[in-house]
Amino acid sequence: MELQDFPLPPHETLPTMYDLPSELPGEPGLPDEFHRLQADLLSQTCRPANWPLDQVFTACDLNLYYDPHHPRWYKRPDWFVTLGVSRAARQEILRWSYVIWQEGRSPSIVMELLSPGTEAEDLGQTLREINQPPTKWEVYEQFLRIPYYVVYDRYHNQLRVFRLEGFRYRELELPQPRHWLEDMGLGLGLWQGRFQGTEGLWLRWYDQDNHWLPTDAEQTEQERQRAEQEHQRAEQEHQRAEQERQRAERLAEQLRQLGGDPDRL
Template sequence: MYQTNPPRSPKEILPTMYDLKSEDPEELGGSDQFHIYQPRLLEETFRPANYPLDKVFTGTDLNLYYDPCHTQWYKRPDWFAVVGVSWLYEEKDLRLSYVIWQEGVDPLIVVELLSPGTEKEDLGQTLREVNQPPTKWEVYEQVLRVPYYVIFNRYTNELQVFTLQAERYQPVDITNSPLWIPSIELGLGLWQGRYEGIERLWLHWFDEEGNWIPTTVEREEQKRKQLNEEQRRVATLQAELARYQNTFGKLPESGGSAE
């Protein structure tokens, strides 16, 4: 490739998300209902207190291109979140994939939902084959250096959390306290509840006071209750005004001077 002077940035000369494939029909996994509902719940409740919603992006089963030297290599996390980047690609288009050299911002957290076919790779128990792309664990830990890596086994309800320490993932003891991420003022824990009609343990975000972040349905219900309460207050005031008028007659006009 011809080198210009000064050199052009990777964003200008490397493939964009429009040039790279966004799905692979031969790729297995991620199609069961839990892999649909759990990422959706994570997305609905991921509300960082110190970032506007238009500067937060979450991806579900989306190609994540990570290596500008091997532009066709990608991983496909079950769910990941990026903060400080527009929720739209170049603030105008829905993403087909997430391309690191185009976006310039790495994920803050990746969540993998264990399944029998991906368990060993998710847990870093597979070895990189010769002349093959790095494993998922290697990409998250050594290439993207994702600060928080969360693995949830829905069959055993085991939750594992890893954070980068001395350039390697180290397990976090969450026995007595769930994961808290100071940079976004959010925590991630296991919530026993009903979502999409299914009662079970779910991964769920919570705020600094320990309150579970409301889902979309819960937020709409809160708005409905607030609207109903406001309507009741208005109706009560109108009723009191009507009683006053019935008792004392027409209210005096304001602004006039007394003689």
């Protein structure tokens, strides 16, 4: 979704992320420990094959302002990624919120991690109240037209993927709890494993070869192992070179004992 899809009101100065609240005390569905860990795992392993990493913006529990006609309306996705938007290169420009009319691009995929207090809204089972902002489902589907909407219910180990087709989300049939997103060059699935010391069933990204993409810690360990292997190969090469040198010296000494001159060979 591009910026031109959000026509700005004429002669009106819209608020920036510095003018809009970035949090609301007492808001239902604020992140717990699982939300933080799961979002961290998604961000660490989100490495689309078709995009440079500096053009892959991921966020969790960040206010998403979506309507320039109602600039105070927002939703707060558990996690989302936007392709084609730069990450902050310096700490002082880290985003307070994600403001559509500033960024010029809607998220490529948005995810909600079900909790009892937000389940009905996350699954589009609530209706918009009179004179109230649209529901979360309506914003993702009709306002921002986000291509993919993912819902994960950790209480029942259920992954649900909705794809925008026309003007409505259609739930995809998943023979296995995973789905390949061709335009991102990434797959998303459920992975059983230990992340940051906690064993569980987690949402995680995988590559075209069905390999789980590494976390930061795993990538560091892989690089350490590669460096160790390179060191071992270099040491083996040095040992082979030393063995060849010693062998050459022995042959030269044998030749001298026979009256020959190895330097003339």
